[in-house]
Amino acid sequence: MDNTTWLANHTGGGSDFILLGFFSQSTHPALLCVVIFVIFLMALFGNIILILLIHSNAHLHTPMYFFISQLSFMDMMYISVTVPKMLLDQIIGFKKISVPECGIQMFLYLTLGGSECFLLAAMAYDRYMAICHPLRYPVLMNHRICLLLASGCWFLGSVDGFMLTPITMTFPFCRSREVHHFFCEVPAIMKLSCSDTSLFETLMYLCCLLMLLIPVTVISSSYSSILLTIYRMKSTEGRKKAFTTCSSHMTVVTLFYGAAIYTYMIPSSYHTPEEDMVVPFFYTILTPVLNPLIYSLRNKDVTGALKKMLKVGSVF
Template sequence: MEKWNKTSSDFILLGLFPQNQTGLLLLLLILLIFILASVGNSGMTALIFLDPRLHTPMYFLLSQLSLMDLMYISSTVPKMVYNFLSGQKSISFLGCGVQMFFFLTMAGSEGLILASMAYDRFVAICHPLHYPIRMSKSVCLKMILVPWTLGSINSVAHTFYILHLPYCTSRAINHFFCDVPAMVPLACVDTWVYEYMVFVSTGLFLIVPFLGITVSYGRVIFTVFHMRSKEGRRKAFTTCSTHLTVVTFYCAPFAYTYFRPKNLRFPAEDKNLAVFYTILTPMLNPIIYSLRNKEVLGAMRRVWGMFPPRKK
Protein backbone atom coordinates (compact mmCIF):
# COMPACT_ATOMS: atom_id res chain seq x y z
CA MET A 1 0.00 0.00 0.00
CA GLU A 2 2.79 2.44 0.91
CA LYS A 3 4.68 1.73 -2.33
CA TRP A 4 1.54 2.04 -4.43
CA ASN A 5 0.64 5.37 -2.84
CA LYS A 6 4.04 6.89 -3.52
CA THR A 7 4.05 5.97 -7.21
CA SER A 8 0.44 6.77 -8.14
CA SER A 9 -1.62 9.93 -8.24
CA ASP A 10 -4.85 7.99 -7.68
CA PHE A 11 -6.69 7.73 -4.37
CA ILE A 12 -8.01 4.65 -2.62
CA LEU A 13 -11.55 4.53 -1.25
CA LEU A 14 -11.63 2.01 1.60
CA GLY A 15 -15.41 1.77 1.28
CA LEU A 16 -18.33 1.35 3.62
CA PHE A 17 -18.67 -2.45 3.91
CA PRO A 18 -16.22 -5.35 4.32
CA GLN A 19 -15.62 -7.66 1.35
CA ASN A 20 -17.75 -10.56 2.61
CA GLN A 21 -21.32 -11.89 2.37
CA THR A 22 -22.61 -9.46 5.00
CA GLY A 23 -21.05 -6.59 3.09
CA LEU A 24 -22.64 -7.84 -0.13
CA LEU A 25 -26.11 -7.97 1.46
CA LEU A 26 -25.71 -4.45 2.82
CA LEU A 27 -24.49 -3.27 -0.57
CA LEU A 28 -27.57 -4.76 -2.24
CA LEU A 29 -29.71 -2.85 0.26
CA ILE A 30 -27.89 0.37 -0.64
CA LEU A 31 -28.38 -0.44 -4.33
CA LEU A 32 -32.13 -0.91 -3.75
CA ILE A 33 -32.27 2.45 -1.95
CA PHE A 34 -30.39 4.03 -4.84
CA ILE A 35 -32.92 2.66 -7.36
CA LEU A 36 -35.86 3.88 -5.25
CA ALA A 37 -34.28 7.31 -4.85
CA SER A 38 -33.49 7.59 -8.58
CA VAL A 39 -36.98 6.55 -9.64
CA GLY A 40 -38.68 8.68 -6.98
CA ASN A 41 -36.75 11.87 -7.63
CA SER A 42 -36.75 11.62 -11.42
CA GLY A 43 -40.47 10.76 -11.28
CA MET A 44 -41.19 13.76 -9.03
CA THR A 45 -39.28 16.09 -11.36
CA ALA A 46 -41.10 14.75 -14.42
CA LEU A 47 -44.48 14.90 -12.66
CA ILE A 48 -44.06 18.58 -11.76
CA PHE A 49 -42.96 19.34 -15.33
CA LEU A 50 -45.90 17.49 -16.93
CA ASP A 51 -48.80 18.61 -14.71
CA PRO A 52 -49.75 22.31 -15.20
CA ARG A 53 -51.52 22.37 -11.81
CA LEU A 54 -48.14 21.89 -10.14
CA HIS A 55 -46.57 24.86 -11.92
CA THR A 56 -46.43 26.91 -8.74
CA PRO A 57 -43.42 28.28 -6.80
CA MET A 58 -43.66 25.58 -4.13
CA TYR A 59 -43.49 22.74 -6.64
CA PHE A 60 -40.86 24.40 -8.80
CA LEU A 61 -38.66 24.56 -5.70
CA LEU A 62 -39.57 20.94 -4.92
CA SER A 63 -38.51 19.91 -8.43
CA GLN A 64 -35.09 21.49 -7.79
CA LEU A 65 -34.81 19.61 -4.51
CA SER A 66 -35.60 16.36 -6.34
CA LEU A 67 -33.04 17.14 -9.03
CA MET A 68 -30.40 17.89 -6.39
CA ASP A 69 -31.17 14.66 -4.54
CA LEU A 70 -30.90 12.69 -7.78
CA MET A 71 -27.46 14.17 -8.51
CA TYR A 72 -26.52 13.90 -4.82
CA ILE A 73 -26.96 10.13 -4.57
CA SER A 74 -25.64 9.55 -8.10
CA SER A 75 -22.33 11.17 -7.22
CA THR A 76 -21.48 8.59 -4.53
CA VAL A 77 -23.38 5.29 -4.76
CA PRO A 78 -22.52 4.07 -8.31
CA LYS A 79 -18.77 4.36 -7.68
CA MET A 80 -19.12 2.63 -4.30
CA VAL A 81 -21.08 -0.25 -5.86
CA TYR A 82 -18.60 -0.59 -8.74
CA ASN A 83 -15.58 -0.64 -6.43
CA PHE A 84 -17.14 -3.29 -4.18
CA LEU A 85 -18.23 -5.62 -7.01
CA SER A 86 -15.01 -5.22 -9.01
CA GLY A 87 -12.74 -5.49 -6.00
CA GLN A 88 -10.97 -2.29 -7.06
CA LYS A 89 -10.84 0.45 -4.47
CA SER A 90 -9.04 3.09 -6.53
CA ILE A 91 -10.49 6.36 -7.82
CA SER A 92 -8.55 8.57 -10.19
CA PHE A 93 -7.37 12.04 -9.24
CA LEU A 94 -9.80 13.55 -11.76
CA GLY A 95 -12.61 11.23 -10.69
CA CYS A 96 -12.14 12.23 -7.06
CA GLY A 97 -12.28 15.90 -8.03
CA VAL A 98 -15.45 15.44 -10.09
CA GLN A 99 -17.12 13.44 -7.33
CA MET A 100 -16.19 16.03 -4.70
CA PHE A 101 -17.38 18.92 -6.88
CA PHE A 102 -20.86 17.46 -7.45
CA PHE A 103 -21.23 16.29 -3.87
CA LEU A 104 -20.26 19.67 -2.37
CA THR A 105 -22.38 21.56 -4.91
CA MET A 106 -25.48 19.57 -3.99
CA ALA A 107 -24.67 19.74 -0.27
CA GLY A 108 -24.43 23.54 -0.32
CA SER A 109 -27.33 24.12 -2.70
CA GLU A 110 -29.78 21.83 -0.91
CA GLY A 111 -29.64 23.77 2.36
CA LEU A 112 -30.46 26.99 0.51
CA ILE A 113 -33.30 25.34 -1.44
CA LEU A 114 -34.80 24.03 1.81
CA ALA A 115 -34.65 27.58 3.21
CA SER A 116 -36.36 28.90 0.06
CA MET A 117 -39.13 26.32 0.46
CA ALA A 118 -39.61 27.39 4.08
CA TYR A 119 -39.89 31.03 3.01
CA ASP A 120 -42.44 30.05 0.37
CA ARG A 121 -44.62 28.36 3.02
CA PHE A 122 -44.16 31.33 5.37
CA VAL A 123 -45.46 33.77 2.73
CA ALA A 124 -48.28 31.43 1.65
CA ILE A 125 -49.60 30.95 5.21
CA CYS A 126 -48.72 34.23 6.94
CA HIS A 127 -49.14 36.67 4.02
CA PRO A 128 -51.45 34.94 1.51
CA LEU A 129 -52.61 38.22 -0.10
CA HIS A 130 -49.00 39.21 -0.82
CA TYR A 131 -48.07 35.77 -2.18
CA PRO A 132 -48.36 36.58 -5.93
CA ILE A 133 -46.02 39.56 -5.46
CA ARG A 134 -43.49 38.09 -3.02
CA MET A 135 -43.30 34.80 -4.93
CA SER A 136 -43.48 36.12 -8.48
CA LYS A 137 -41.83 34.27 -11.37
CA SER A 138 -38.73 36.48 -11.22
CA VAL A 139 -38.37 35.97 -7.45
CA CYS A 140 -38.89 32.22 -7.82
CA LEU A 141 -36.25 32.08 -10.56
CA LYS A 142 -33.75 33.88 -8.33
CA MET A 143 -34.55 31.49 -5.46
CA ILE A 144 -33.60 28.64 -7.81
CA LEU A 145 -30.51 30.17 -9.43
CA VAL A 146 -28.89 31.55 -6.26
CA PRO A 147 -28.53 28.15 -4.49
CA TRP A 148 -27.06 26.51 -7.61
CA THR A 149 -24.64 29.40 -8.17
CA LEU A 150 -23.44 29.75 -4.57
CA GLY A 151 -23.22 25.99 -4.13
CA SER A 152 -21.06 25.69 -7.27
CA ILE A 153 -18.73 28.53 -6.25
CA ASN A 154 -18.26 27.05 -2.77
CA SER A 155 -17.65 23.61 -4.28
CA VAL A 156 -15.03 24.86 -6.75
CA ALA A 157 -13.09 26.57 -3.94
CA HIS A 158 -13.03 23.47 -1.69
CA THR A 159 -12.31 21.03 -4.50
CA PHE A 160 -9.44 23.12 -5.84
CA TYR A 161 -7.84 23.45 -2.41
CA ILE A 162 -8.22 19.80 -1.36
CA LEU A 163 -6.78 18.46 -4.61
CA HIS A 164 -3.76 20.77 -4.33
CA LEU A 165 -2.80 19.60 -0.84
CA PRO A 166 0.39 17.51 -0.64
CA TYR A 167 -0.33 13.90 0.35
CA CYS A 168 3.05 12.59 1.45
CA THR A 169 2.39 9.12 2.86
CA SER A 170 -1.02 7.57 2.23
CA ARG A 171 -3.75 8.29 -0.31
CA ALA A 172 -6.14 5.79 1.28
CA ILE A 173 -9.40 7.64 2.08
CA ASN A 174 -11.27 5.91 4.89
CA HIS A 175 -14.66 6.64 3.34
CA PHE A 176 -16.90 5.51 0.48
CA PHE A 177 -16.50 8.78 -1.44
CA CYS A 178 -14.08 11.72 -1.64
CA ASP A 179 -15.21 13.82 1.32
CA VAL A 180 -13.40 16.79 2.85
CA PRO A 181 -13.26 15.59 6.51
CA ALA A 182 -11.87 12.22 5.37
CA MET A 183 -9.16 13.73 3.14
CA VAL A 184 -7.84 16.54 5.34
CA PRO A 185 -6.11 14.18 7.85
CA LEU A 186 -4.11 12.66 4.97
CA ALA A 187 -2.35 15.94 4.17
CA CYS A 188 1.25 16.33 5.36
CA VAL A 189 0.89 20.06 6.04
CA ASP A 190 -0.87 22.00 8.79
CA THR A 191 -4.47 22.57 7.67
CA TRP A 192 -5.88 24.46 10.63
CA VAL A 193 -6.60 27.56 8.52
CA TYR A 194 -8.48 25.51 5.96
CA GLU A 195 -10.39 23.65 8.69
CA TYR A 196 -11.50 27.02 10.01
CA MET A 197 -12.70 27.95 6.51
CA VAL A 198 -14.64 24.66 6.33
CA PHE A 199 -16.26 25.58 9.65
CA VAL A 200 -17.21 29.03 8.28
CA SER A 201 -18.58 27.76 4.96
CA THR A 202 -20.56 25.01 6.70
CA GLY A 203 -22.09 27.66 8.93
CA LEU A 204 -23.03 29.81 5.93
CA PHE A 205 -24.56 26.94 3.95
CA LEU A 206 -26.10 25.01 6.85
CA ILE A 207 -26.62 27.07 10.00
CA VAL A 208 -27.79 30.27 8.28
CA PRO A 209 -30.45 28.41 6.20
CA PHE A 210 -31.43 26.40 9.29
CA LEU A 211 -31.98 29.62 11.27
CA GLY A 212 -34.04 30.99 8.38
CA ILE A 213 -36.13 27.82 8.33
CA THR A 214 -36.61 27.96 12.10
CA VAL A 215 -37.75 31.60 12.01
CA SER A 216 -40.08 30.95 9.06
CA TYR A 217 -41.78 28.00 10.70
CA GLY A 218 -41.91 29.77 14.05
CA ARG A 219 -44.00 32.47 12.38
CA VAL A 220 -46.04 29.83 10.56
CA ILE A 221 -46.87 27.95 13.77
CA PHE A 222 -47.84 31.22 15.48
CA THR A 223 -50.18 32.06 12.59
CA VAL A 224 -51.63 28.54 12.47
CA PHE A 225 -52.61 28.66 16.15
CA HIS A 226 -54.77 31.71 15.39
CA MET A 227 -56.57 30.07 12.48
CA ARG A 228 -60.28 29.37 12.88
CA SER A 229 -60.40 26.71 10.20
CA LYS A 230 -59.48 23.23 11.44
CA GLU A 231 -58.81 22.15 7.86
CA GLY A 232 -56.44 25.09 7.40
CA ARG A 233 -54.58 24.22 10.59
CA ARG A 234 -54.33 20.57 9.58
CA LYS A 235 -53.01 21.38 6.11
CA ALA A 236 -50.50 23.89 7.47
CA PHE A 237 -49.22 21.49 10.12
CA THR A 238 -48.94 18.70 7.53
CA THR A 239 -46.87 20.89 5.22
CA CYS A 240 -44.63 22.17 8.03
CA SER A 241 -44.06 18.77 9.62
CA THR A 242 -43.15 17.31 6.23
CA HIS A 243 -40.60 20.01 5.57
CA LEU A 244 -39.14 19.86 9.08
CA THR A 245 -38.70 16.08 8.77
CA VAL A 246 -36.62 16.58 5.64
CA VAL A 247 -34.58 19.38 7.24
CA THR A 248 -33.84 17.30 10.36
CA PHE A 249 -32.65 14.28 8.37
CA TYR A 250 -30.42 16.51 6.29
CA CYS A 251 -28.98 19.03 8.76
CA ALA A 252 -28.37 17.03 11.95
CA PRO A 253 -25.83 14.42 10.72
CA PHE A 254 -24.26 16.89 8.28
CA ALA A 255 -23.62 19.47 11.02
CA TYR A 256 -22.28 16.85 13.43
CA THR A 257 -19.80 15.63 10.82
CA TYR A 258 -18.49 18.97 9.55
CA PHE A 259 -18.45 20.99 12.78
CA ARG A 260 -16.25 18.60 14.76
CA PRO A 261 -12.51 19.30 14.87
CA LYS A 262 -10.15 16.82 13.23
CA ASN A 263 -9.00 15.26 16.51
CA LEU A 264 -12.59 14.35 17.48
CA ARG A 265 -13.52 12.60 14.24
CA PHE A 266 -13.82 8.85 13.87
CA PRO A 267 -13.88 7.44 10.31
CA ALA A 268 -16.41 4.69 11.04
CA GLU A 269 -18.78 7.18 12.67
CA ASP A 270 -18.41 9.67 9.82
CA LYS A 271 -19.15 7.01 7.21
CA ASN A 272 -22.29 5.87 9.01
CA LEU A 273 -23.53 9.45 9.42
CA ALA A 274 -22.83 10.16 5.75
CA VAL A 275 -25.31 7.43 4.82
CA PHE A 276 -28.10 9.61 6.23
CA TYR A 277 -27.50 12.74 4.16
CA THR A 278 -26.09 11.12 1.01
CA ILE A 279 -28.28 8.01 0.64
CA LEU A 280 -31.31 7.90 2.97
CA THR A 281 -32.44 11.53 2.64
CA PRO A 282 -32.56 11.46 -1.20
CA MET A 283 -34.75 8.36 -0.96
CA LEU A 284 -37.06 9.73 1.74
CA ASN A 285 -37.72 13.15 0.16
CA PRO A 286 -39.94 11.98 -2.75
CA ILE A 287 -41.74 9.50 -0.46
CA ILE A 288 -42.46 12.13 2.20
CA TYR A 289 -43.58 14.78 -0.27
CA SER A 290 -45.74 12.46 -2.39
CA LEU A 291 -47.46 10.13 0.07
CA ARG A 292 -48.43 13.02 2.39
CA ASN A 293 -49.50 15.40 -0.37
CA LYS A 294 -52.95 15.11 -1.97
CA GLU A 295 -52.01 17.47 -4.81
CA VAL A 296 -49.07 15.29 -5.81
CA LEU A 297 -51.18 12.12 -5.59
CA GLY A 298 -53.83 13.79 -7.74
CA ALA A 299 -51.18 14.82 -10.26
CA MET A 300 -49.97 11.21 -10.42
CA ARG A 301 -53.46 10.05 -11.34
CA ARG A 302 -53.85 12.79 -13.97
CA VAL A 303 -50.48 12.16 -15.58
CA TRP A 304 -51.05 8.40 -15.49
CA GLY A 305 -54.34 9.00 -17.31
CA MET A 306 -52.47 10.81 -20.07
CA PHE A 307 -50.90 7.51 -21.10
CA PRO A 308 -53.72 4.97 -21.43
CA PRO A 309 -52.70 1.35 -22.02
CA ARG A 310 -52.68 0.20 -25.63
CA LYS A 311 -55.45 -2.10 -26.72
CA LYS A 312 -54.36 -5.46 -28.05
Protein backbone atom coordinates in the same frame (compact mmCIF):
# COMPACT_ATOMS: atom_id res chain seq x y z
CA MET B 1 13.28 21.61 -9.24
CA ASP B 2 10.81 21.54 -12.14
CA ASN B 3 7.01 21.44 -11.79
CA THR B 4 6.78 17.71 -12.56
CA THR B 5 9.22 16.77 -9.79
CA TRP B 6 7.46 19.10 -7.31
CA LEU B 7 4.05 17.60 -8.16
CA ALA B 8 5.37 14.06 -7.76
CA ASN B 9 6.88 14.85 -4.36
CA HIS B 10 3.65 16.48 -3.10
CA THR B 11 1.10 13.96 -4.36
CA GLY B 12 2.82 10.72 -3.61
CA GLY B 13 4.03 10.32 -7.19
CA GLY B 14 0.61 10.96 -8.61
CA SER B 15 -0.73 7.72 -7.10
CA ASP B 16 -4.48 7.16 -6.79
CA PHE B 17 -6.58 7.21 -3.64
CA ILE B 18 -8.11 3.96 -2.41
CA LEU B 19 -11.73 4.21 -1.23
CA LEU B 20 -12.23 1.55 1.44
CA GLY B 21 -15.97 2.21 1.79
CA PHE B 22 -18.70 0.23 3.51
CA PHE B 23 -17.98 -3.11 1.94
CA SER B 24 -14.53 -3.60 3.45
CA GLN B 25 -16.10 -3.68 6.95
CA SER B 26 -19.22 -5.69 6.08
CA THR B 27 -19.57 -9.42 6.78
CA HIS B 28 -22.02 -9.68 3.86
CA PRO B 29 -20.72 -7.26 1.20
CA ALA B 30 -22.77 -8.83 -1.63
CA LEU B 31 -26.04 -8.37 0.29
CA LEU B 32 -25.10 -4.79 1.24
CA CYS B 33 -24.28 -4.07 -2.39
CA VAL B 34 -27.74 -5.28 -3.48
CA VAL B 35 -29.48 -3.25 -0.76
CA ILE B 36 -27.65 -0.03 -1.72
CA PHE B 37 -28.36 -0.69 -5.42
CA VAL B 38 -32.09 -1.06 -4.66
CA ILE B 39 -32.04 2.16 -2.59
CA PHE B 40 -30.25 3.93 -5.46
CA LEU B 41 -32.90 2.80 -7.98
CA MET B 42 -35.70 3.84 -5.61
CA ALA B 43 -34.16 7.30 -5.20
CA LEU B 44 -33.61 7.67 -8.93
CA PHE B 45 -37.08 6.57 -10.04
CA GLY B 46 -38.84 8.26 -7.10
CA ASN B 47 -37.33 11.65 -7.93
CA ILE B 48 -37.82 11.22 -11.70
CA ILE B 49 -41.52 10.38 -11.18
CA LEU B 50 -41.97 13.38 -8.86
CA ILE B 51 -40.35 15.73 -11.40
CA LEU B 52 -42.49 14.33 -14.24
CA LEU B 53 -45.66 14.69 -12.15
CA ILE B 54 -44.87 18.31 -11.30
CA HIS B 55 -44.03 19.30 -14.86
CA SER B 56 -46.91 17.42 -16.52
CA ASN B 57 -49.71 18.50 -14.17
CA ALA B 58 -50.77 22.15 -14.49
CA HIS B 59 -52.30 22.03 -11.00
CA LEU B 60 -48.77 21.56 -9.60
CA HIS B 61 -47.26 24.55 -11.42
CA THR B 62 -46.87 26.56 -8.22
CA PRO B 63 -43.76 27.93 -6.44
CA MET B 64 -43.87 25.18 -3.80
CA TYR B 65 -43.75 22.38 -6.37
CA PHE B 66 -41.19 24.26 -8.46
CA PHE B 67 -38.82 24.15 -5.48
CA ILE B 68 -39.69 20.49 -4.80
CA SER B 69 -38.78 19.65 -8.40
CA GLN B 70 -35.46 21.47 -7.92
CA LEU B 71 -34.87 19.47 -4.73
CA SER B 72 -35.60 16.21 -6.58
CA PHE B 73 -33.18 17.15 -9.35
CA MET B 74 -30.46 17.94 -6.79
CA ASP B 75 -31.10 14.65 -4.98
CA MET B 76 -30.83 12.68 -8.23
CA MET B 77 -27.45 14.25 -8.97
CA TYR B 78 -26.39 14.04 -5.32
CA ILE B 79 -26.80 10.27 -5.06
CA SER B 80 -25.42 9.74 -8.58
CA VAL B 81 -22.12 11.43 -7.65
CA THR B 82 -21.22 8.78 -5.04
CA VAL B 83 -23.23 5.55 -5.31
CA PRO B 84 -22.58 4.33 -8.91
CA LYS B 85 -18.80 4.61 -8.41
CA MET B 86 -19.03 2.78 -5.09
CA LEU B 87 -21.16 -0.07 -6.51
CA LEU B 88 -19.06 -0.44 -9.66
CA ASP B 89 -15.85 -0.64 -7.62
CA GLN B 90 -17.36 -3.40 -5.49
CA ILE B 91 -18.53 -5.40 -8.52
CA ILE B 92 -15.25 -5.23 -10.47
CA GLY B 93 -13.03 -5.25 -7.38
CA PHE B 94 -11.40 -1.89 -8.21
CA LYS B 95 -11.31 0.59 -5.32
CA LYS B 96 -8.99 3.23 -6.72
CA ILE B 97 -9.95 6.76 -7.70
CA SER B 98 -7.53 9.13 -9.45
CA VAL B 99 -6.70 12.54 -8.02
CA PRO B 100 -8.63 14.44 -10.77
CA GLU B 101 -11.67 12.12 -10.38
CA CYS B 102 -11.54 12.62 -6.62
CA GLY B 103 -11.44 16.41 -7.09
CA ILE B 104 -14.40 16.35 -9.49
CA GLN B 105 -16.43 14.14 -7.14
CA MET B 106 -15.61 16.43 -4.21
CA PHE B 107 -16.56 19.57 -6.14
CA LEU B 108 -19.90 18.15 -7.33
CA TYR B 109 -20.71 16.84 -3.86
CA LEU B 110 -19.93 20.18 -2.17
CA THR B 111 -21.81 22.16 -4.82
CA LEU B 112 -24.92 20.00 -4.60
CA GLY B 113 -24.81 19.84 -0.79
CA GLY B 114 -24.40 23.61 -0.49
CA SER B 115 -27.14 24.26 -3.05
CA GLU B 116 -29.53 21.99 -1.16
CA CYS B 117 -28.77 23.84 2.09
CA PHE B 118 -29.93 27.11 0.56
CA LEU B 119 -32.80 25.53 -1.37
CA LEU B 120 -34.32 24.20 1.86
CA ALA B 121 -34.17 27.78 3.18
CA ALA B 122 -35.86 29.08 0.00
CA MET B 123 -38.60 26.46 0.46
CA ALA B 124 -39.16 27.61 4.05
CA TYR B 125 -39.38 31.23 2.87
CA ASP B 126 -41.91 30.18 0.21
CA ARG B 127 -44.10 28.50 2.86
CA TYR B 128 -43.80 31.63 5.03
CA MET B 129 -45.03 33.85 2.17
CA ALA B 130 -47.86 31.43 1.29
CA ILE B 131 -49.20 31.09 4.85
CA CYS B 132 -48.41 34.47 6.38
CA HIS B 133 -49.06 36.67 3.30
CA PRO B 134 -51.57 34.69 1.18
CA LEU B 135 -53.08 37.71 -0.61
CA ARG B 136 -49.71 39.03 -1.83
CA TYR B 137 -48.22 35.58 -2.39
CA PRO B 138 -48.85 35.35 -6.20
CA VAL B 139 -47.04 38.68 -6.70
CA LEU B 140 -44.24 38.25 -4.16
CA MET B 141 -43.44 34.69 -5.33
CA ASN B 142 -43.96 34.95 -9.08
CA HIS B 143 -42.09 32.73 -11.54
CA ARG B 144 -39.24 35.22 -12.06
CA ILE B 145 -38.54 35.47 -8.32
CA CYS B 146 -38.63 31.67 -7.99
CA LEU B 147 -36.07 31.35 -10.80
CA LEU B 148 -33.85 33.97 -9.14
CA LEU B 149 -34.03 32.17 -5.78
CA ALA B 150 -33.24 28.79 -7.37
CA SER B 151 -30.34 30.29 -9.37
CA GLY B 152 -29.03 31.92 -6.21
CA CYS B 153 -29.06 28.55 -4.42
CA TRP B 154 -27.05 26.91 -7.22
CA PHE B 155 -24.59 29.81 -7.30
CA LEU B 156 -23.97 29.82 -3.53
CA GLY B 157 -23.52 26.05 -3.58
CA SER B 158 -20.91 26.31 -6.35
CA VAL B 159 -19.01 28.93 -4.31
CA ASP B 160 -18.60 26.30 -1.59
CA GLY B 161 -17.30 23.79 -4.14
CA PHE B 162 -14.92 26.25 -5.85
CA MET B 163 -13.51 27.42 -2.51
CA LEU B 164 -12.93 24.15 -0.64
CA THR B 165 -12.04 21.71 -3.43
CA PRO B 166 -8.88 23.37 -4.86
CA ILE B 167 -7.44 24.01 -1.38
CA THR B 168 -8.10 20.43 -0.24
CA MET B 169 -6.64 18.82 -3.36
CA THR B 170 -3.44 20.93 -3.34
CA PHE B 171 -2.33 19.78 0.11
CA PRO B 172 0.58 17.29 0.03
CA PHE B 173 -0.52 13.70 0.63
CA CYS B 174 2.41 11.63 1.85
CA ARG B 175 0.65 9.24 4.23
CA SER B 176 -1.39 6.17 3.35
CA ARG B 177 -3.59 6.71 0.29
CA GLU B 178 -6.39 4.65 1.88
CA VAL B 179 -9.50 6.80 2.41
CA HIS B 180 -11.77 5.45 5.16
CA HIS B 181 -14.86 6.54 3.28
CA PHE B 182 -17.03 5.59 0.31
CA PHE B 183 -16.37 8.85 -1.56
CA CYS B 184 -13.98 11.82 -1.58
CA GLU B 185 -15.34 13.93 1.25
CA VAL B 186 -13.18 16.82 2.48
CA PRO B 187 -12.65 15.69 6.14
CA ALA B 188 -11.71 12.15 5.03
CA ILE B 189 -9.17 13.40 2.45
CA MET B 190 -7.69 15.93 4.87
CA LYS B 191 -6.76 13.14 7.28
CA LEU B 192 -4.27 11.85 4.67
CA SER B 193 -2.32 15.10 4.47
CA CYS B 194 1.14 15.20 6.03
CA SER B 195 1.10 19.00 6.48
CA ASP B 196 -0.52 21.18 9.12
CA THR B 197 -4.17 21.59 8.10
CA SER B 198 -5.38 23.40 11.23
CA LEU B 199 -5.72 26.77 9.48
CA PHE B 200 -7.71 25.23 6.62
CA GLU B 201 -9.89 23.29 9.07
CA THR B 202 -10.69 26.61 10.81
CA LEU B 203 -11.52 28.17 7.43
CA MET B 204 -13.70 25.18 6.53
CA TYR B 205 -15.45 25.42 9.90
CA LEU B 206 -16.23 29.14 9.35
CA CYS B 207 -17.36 28.47 5.77
CA CYS B 208 -19.68 25.68 6.89
CA LEU B 209 -20.90 27.82 9.77
CA LEU B 210 -22.05 30.46 7.27
CA MET B 211 -23.42 27.82 4.86
CA LEU B 212 -25.52 26.34 7.66
CA LEU B 213 -26.19 29.37 9.86
CA ILE B 214 -27.75 31.55 7.13
CA PRO B 215 -30.25 28.88 5.93
CA VAL B 216 -31.03 27.75 9.49
CA THR B 217 -31.74 31.38 10.48
CA VAL B 218 -34.09 31.80 7.49
CA ILE B 219 -35.81 28.48 8.25
CA SER B 220 -36.18 29.21 11.98
CA SER B 221 -37.55 32.70 11.37
CA SER B 222 -39.95 31.46 8.70
CA TYR B 223 -41.34 28.64 10.79
CA SER B 224 -41.64 30.76 13.92
CA SER B 225 -43.90 33.12 11.97
CA ILE B 226 -45.73 30.20 10.35
CA LEU B 227 -46.47 28.52 13.69
CA LEU B 228 -47.76 31.80 15.09
CA THR B 229 -50.02 32.26 12.05
CA ILE B 230 -51.27 28.66 12.26
CA TYR B 231 -52.06 29.16 15.94
CA ARG B 232 -54.19 32.21 15.08
CA MET B 233 -56.12 30.43 12.31
CA LYS B 234 -59.80 29.87 12.99
CA SER B 235 -60.25 27.20 10.32
CA THR B 236 -59.37 23.70 11.54
CA GLU B 237 -58.95 22.50 7.95
CA GLY B 238 -56.62 25.42 7.21
CA ARG B 239 -54.52 24.62 10.28
CA LYS B 240 -54.29 20.95 9.31
CA LYS B 241 -53.26 21.67 5.71
CA ALA B 242 -50.64 24.25 6.72
CA PHE B 243 -49.20 22.01 9.42
CA THR B 244 -49.03 18.96 7.11
CA THR B 245 -47.17 20.90 4.41
CA CYS B 246 -44.70 22.41 6.87
CA SER B 247 -44.09 19.20 8.83
CA SER B 248 -43.01 17.45 5.61
CA HIS B 249 -40.44 20.14 4.97
CA MET B 250 -39.22 20.13 8.57
CA THR B 251 -38.67 16.36 8.39
CA VAL B 252 -36.38 16.83 5.37
CA VAL B 253 -34.58 19.75 7.05
CA THR B 254 -33.93 17.76 10.25
CA LEU B 255 -32.51 14.76 8.36
CA PHE B 256 -30.25 16.82 6.11
CA TYR B 257 -28.95 19.46 8.51
CA GLY B 258 -28.55 17.09 11.44
CA ALA B 259 -26.10 14.86 9.58
CA ALA B 260 -24.32 17.80 7.90
CA ILE B 261 -23.76 19.60 11.22
CA TYR B 262 -22.28 16.42 12.73
CA THR B 263 -19.86 15.95 9.83
CA TYR B 264 -18.64 19.51 9.32
CA MET B 265 -19.28 21.39 12.56
CA ILE B 266 -18.11 18.88 15.20
CA PRO B 267 -14.28 18.58 15.37
CA SER B 268 -12.88 15.51 13.60
CA SER B 269 -11.20 14.34 16.83
CA TYR B 270 -14.69 13.44 18.11
CA HIS B 271 -15.39 11.25 15.06
CA THR B 272 -14.46 7.63 14.52
CA PRO B 273 -13.78 6.38 10.93
CA GLU B 274 -16.94 4.26 11.15
CA GLU B 275 -19.08 7.26 12.18
CA ASP B 276 -17.53 9.33 9.36
CA MET B 277 -18.96 6.80 6.88
CA VAL B 278 -22.31 6.04 8.52
CA VAL B 279 -23.43 9.66 9.11
CA PRO B 280 -22.89 10.84 5.50
CA PHE B 281 -24.84 7.74 4.44
CA PHE B 282 -27.96 9.46 5.81
CA TYR B 283 -27.74 12.65 3.74
CA THR B 284 -26.09 11.23 0.61
CA ILE B 285 -28.08 8.00 0.17
CA LEU B 286 -31.11 7.88 2.49
CA THR B 287 -32.27 11.51 2.16
CA PRO B 288 -32.60 11.35 -1.67
CA VAL B 289 -34.81 8.24 -1.38
CA LEU B 290 -36.89 9.62 1.50
CA ASN B 291 -37.59 13.08 0.02
CA PRO B 292 -39.95 11.86 -2.76
CA LEU B 293 -41.81 9.67 -0.24
CA ILE B 294 -42.14 12.51 2.28
CA TYR B 295 -43.39 15.00 -0.31
CA SER B 296 -45.72 12.57 -2.13
CA LEU B 297 -47.26 10.24 0.47
CA ARG B 298 -48.17 13.17 2.75
CA ASN B 299 -49.42 15.39 -0.08
CA LYS B 300 -52.91 14.97 -1.55
CA ASP B 301 -52.10 17.06 -4.64
CA VAL B 302 -49.16 14.82 -5.59
CA THR B 303 -50.97 11.55 -4.85
CA GLY B 304 -53.96 12.84 -6.87
CA ALA B 305 -51.70 13.68 -9.83
CA LEU B 306 -50.08 10.23 -9.58
CA LYS B 307 -53.47 8.46 -9.60
CA LYS B 308 -54.49 10.54 -12.61
CA MET B 309 -51.29 9.60 -14.46
CA LEU B 310 -51.74 5.91 -13.65
CA LYS B 311 -55.36 6.05 -14.76
CA VAL B 312 -54.38 7.61 -18.08
CA GLY B 313 -51.60 5.05 -18.49
CA SER B 314 -54.00 2.15 -17.86
CA VAL B 315 -56.32 3.40 -20.62
CA PHE B 316 -53.51 3.10 -23.17
